[in-house]
Amino acid sequence: MSAPAAYTAPAPLQGSARLWGTIALSAATFMNVLDSSIANVSLPAIAGDLGVSSNQGTWVITSFGVANAIALPLTGWLSQRFGQVRLFVTSVLLFVLSSWLCGIAPNMPFLIGARALQGFVAGPMMPLAQTLLLSSYPPALAGLAMALWAMTTLVAPVMGPLLGGWITDNAHWGWIFFINVPIGFIAGFITWTIFHKRETPTRKLPIDTVGLALLVIGVTAIQLMLDRGKELDWFHSEEIILMTVVSVIAFAFLIAWELTDDHPVVDLKLFKVRNFLTGTVAMSIAYGLFMGNIVLLPLWLQSFMGYTATQAGMLMAPVGLFAIILSPIIGKNIAKFDTRRLATVAFLVFALVLWMRSHFSTLSDFNTMMIPTLIQGIALALFFIPLTSIILGGLPGDKIASASGLSSFCRVLFGSFGTSISVTVWQDRTALHHAQLTEMINRGSTASNSALAGLNAAGLSAEQAFSQINRMIDQQAATLAANDVFYASAVIFVLLIPLVWLSRPARSGAGASEAAAGAH
Template identity: 70%
Template sequence: MATAAPAYVAHPPLEGAARVWGTIALSAATFMNVLDSSIANVSLPAISGDLGVSTTQGTWVITSFAVANAIAVPLTGFMTQRFGQVRLFMASVILFMVASLLCGLAPNMTTLILFRALQGFVAGPMIPLSQTLLLSSYPRAKAGLAMAMWSMTTLVAPVMGPLLGGWITDNISWPWIFYINIPVGIVAAAITWALYRKRESTTHKVPIDAIGLALLVLWVGSMQLMLDKGKELDWFHSPEIVTMAVIAVVGFAFFLIWELTDKHPVVDLSLFKRRNFWSGAVATAVAYGLFFGNVVLLPLWLQQWMGYTATQAGMIMAPVGLLAIFFSPVVGLTVAKIDPRRYATFSFLVFALVLWMRSNFNTQADFVTIIIPTIIQGIAMAFFFIPLVTITLSGLTPDRIPAASGLSNFLRITAGAMGTSITTTLWENRAALHHSQLAESVNQGNNAATSAMSGLASSGLSTEQVMGQINRIVDQQSFMLATNDIFYASAILFLLLIPLVWLARPQRGGAGGDAAAGAH
């Protein structure tokens, strides 16, 4: 790998306006990519209706993107060595625009799913390489500021996605959720090419590890499909899910053995020998999985059981970016001076506080009560990405950053998918449990239940209608209790993650050449 290192030395950081424009271009590309992982969620009913399929089949629009993206992200390090950072990034942005255009033009669901998979795959290298190119544009001392600029886009985009997607679907038409990428992509590609084409990294022909790649596609694909279809097929009661789980586990085992013994592995697993890398990457992934699961749960509960519209639920989620945008530059500028483990600890404590506040919600909670924890959560998010990325990449030589960034982003994306599946499944299971417990107490011996029933009956409702109303109330309460359970458990898990961060020994000065230090 040593052959790749000299090229980095030749490129001094960008200066003045060039650095500003470089940051804007790279952030725009990241924004477009992250936005696309969540923009289709609210538009699913419209897309499914328009293309004449069920909403269940419609979820493949999200699944296909996620599966293809998860497979492509860890390949970044390998593809960078072969094609160069700038060329690979440009190809990723241009192909992403083409795939977006094809998605918008798709005549039926099969074609749309195919183009979404293509879009997810070509988007793979974009996020890790935007991180790498941005770090190379700033002097070492300002690496934290570079990461602050980058993390703002990754924080704001998932929240903007549903809002923008809902608005476009309601006011224009769903294909525009894909067409919107084209102008953004053109601007990002043009500026990036102008600024970075002379800053290409050296390439060397690396043989393609075809077996490693095939095993990666096999186990990641199986695992993602298992997570996405699990709830619908009742998890391990379904032979399909069991088969996918077995393929994922066996495929993963073979993948590990092959990659650790192959001379030119498609994914650089030797990074896990470094304590900073594995503790930072695992803490980021688990915390992101928890965060993402709760980001999915809150609007689901609001829309299904609290009578909120998609737009109102979006408004509850939106303020999460306010304090994040305010505090991110502060964290970025100070992360070199203050131990990043302290910042990460503070972030996890605030996340735990926010989730504990949410675990005290009841069905009478008003808009203000529900929105306050969301606003506070912005503080946690500002202190989340930057310190953890600093820990994960600390002590790495520049030629290893694309591989490290690709691998840590892969873990984060996969954990996000797992967080969503586990959260929604647990939510429904807990609700069923609470429902059976609450239903037992609705009997003649319970004064509250009998007075509620007689009150409903006296307003002219039939017995069936009274029981229907009571059942709806019991349902609402059982889902409320299930929501509280998950928020409370998530708060505890955030506290348990804190010791993991302290296993790292981050070096001063970020990604330096002292790679040997702290490797074990």
């Protein structure tokens, strides 16, 4: 058994080995990040093809996120137990397998299971790809390595909606997953060829099985409660009550166990550090709002505004343009700024974007809806790196890895929660607005009688005319409901700003650049 102290890090790669190693690691990262956004614009097609509602279709997103979050805290233990290179290549190959299973899914339960597997095996890929990339470059070029990483993680969200939309409109939606197969095989083969002689030492470590079991039970129960609550009428359902009780009990025992265990799967004592607490809470809630809204927007566009998946993808894609331009600049100069100011600007820009979207109507054209998407890229560039700097600022070096893993766990988990909550609130508000608008259709309403007369004059029967008006009401109700979600999200972003200022100034970018890339 090798002792960690005896391990000497290998020298940085040179020449073509470094080039191909960077390409392979970037391809694996690209594939991973792509899968977190490519399915967003395909949800209506997937839900329709598999015969489920749009609300159930969002499980394709949330199952991936929850499983990914659960896997993140295990990365450290797994890499020490099996070696970083073996674990990374195995994760990539299992990701390929799970992607293929997603593509051939005959029904929604099968797809959800395959997506959960995909999310779980994807957990170690991001941090390990980053670690292997940094070991390939000399310290003087670490900034270049992180710039390449940031570009990869920001280009994927741009390509995801475009590629997902085009595939959905021109082929079977399964191809959004099948495209991972050749990329994954090539990335895994090149990585093993170049890095297998640079394997890290392994050692047997105890694993917190009780903590892990409680974590899985608690997270799964609360996600099931959020996903199924709408269709089961929330707390009128015994299943929802049971899921809620199970999650509360599991989390209560988890907290008590993790605070006393010698090798906790999640180091909850980190929450005693003010910057870690405030930064993680702010980032997690903000990311939940962000994910909820980027899933809701294409759902609304395709379900009620007549957009194709390709058109919705074109509208969503520019979100990364400003982020691609600004992120390397922010990362390079992060130490010169008060990160709390940068995070404040990010939250204000997010609030502005969502406020602009809250004024969308059924008459809003493509260009009008494109403007907030472009502006949102500025917020993304000012969001991840400064907040990660706050989270890790002042922590000792031996706590950086644990803190980065725990904050990523919270962020990814809240992303899944935000998706479920946003879609549920949207559907509830749609039903409310539909009921309110329908009340205005009566014999005493001049507008109603005029509309019906116009439709009858166009050759529609009374039944067809009422059906046409109902479709118009559906569209208006869904639009008003989406506006409600956008507006509420904007308000919450503003309310998060004081939380950022409860942290201490974190001017040093030490460690932040490494974790910030993984935050994408």
